Amino acid sequence: MAAKVVVFDFGGVLIDWNPDYLYRKLIADEFERRRFLTEVCSMDWVVQQDGGQPIDKGTGELVARFPEHEALIRAFYARWHEMIGGVIAEGAALVEKLEAAGVPLFGLTNWSAETFPWAWERFDVLRRFRDIVVSGHVKLVKPDPAIYAEMFSRIERHLPGVAPNEIVFIDDNIKNARAATSLGWQGVHHTSAATTEARLRELGVAVGT
Template identity: 75%
Template sequence: MKPKVVVFDFGGVLIDWNPDYLYRKLIPDADERRRFLTEVCTMDWVVRQDAGQSIASGTEELVARFPHEAERIRAFYGRWEEMIGGVFAEGVALVDKLEAAGVPLFGLTNWSNETFPYAWEHFPVLRRFRDIVVSGRVKLAKPDPRIYAETGARIERHVPGIAPNEIVFIDDNPKNTDAAAAAGWHGVHHTSAEATEAKLRALGFAFGD
């Protein structure tokens, strides 16, 4: 049974999000910047906001743990827009090809419900997906198996009778593609648009250049 549907992660696949874009300005020293982003404003902390914790609550909890880092911590969401570098043109081109071929497209993203409206407003490519599961809205985050079940149920409303092995999920985090595979989907670990396109063709998708 060939896959019919493609689900995109956004950050790292379609949208260039990188905390370094902001923190290079705030912490010029590369070693100190890396220490801060791995020990203070960690990705585990970010995922808690992505999973529905309010930005205000998450920020104050972290400031209480690291009061000497308060200014830098508050900048994370206070200047969050400076972490966005725009869209990846090659990722959008892949969306173009799949859409032109009539492939149903969906989104599954770990993103705070409080910051996602900025992306929705500034990146029109997001409005081309039939449905988007935003972790902060459903209060679940990848790689929790429940968010894949929620996404599968949403896809089924648009594509009745869709089977798990007819769904392909593209994500730049291998933990998330592994979780998709555990749900019965095809997980494609995104390293470049070219490599992802080749993997989609190998799965049976046919689309023009």
């Protein structure tokens, strides 16, 4: 059965998000910067806000743990927009090809409900999808199977009778792609738009020229 629905992750696929863009300005030493982003403002901490924890609460708790880094911690969300490099052109072009071919498109992203509106207002590519599950809104995060179930229920409303193996999920995080595969979807680990497009064609997705 050919795949006929494509679900996109956003960060790293369509939107260039990288904390280094901000913290290179704040921590000159690369080793210290890596240590800070690994041990203090870690991805595990970021995922808490992506999962619905209020930014003020998450920031306050982290400052209490690392008071010596208070200014750097508070900068994370106060200057969050400086971590955004913009739209990834190749990813946006793939969205356009799929849209032109009539492929139903959906979004599934780990993103704080408090920061997502900033991107939504600025990047038109995010408004090309029939529906989007934002982790901060539903208080679930990838790779929790429950967030995929929420996405599936949204897709089913638009496309009654859709089968899991007709859905392709594209994510730059291999764990998230594998989680989709484990649920019967076609998980694609995104490393470049070209390789993802080739994989979509292998799966029978109609990709325009």
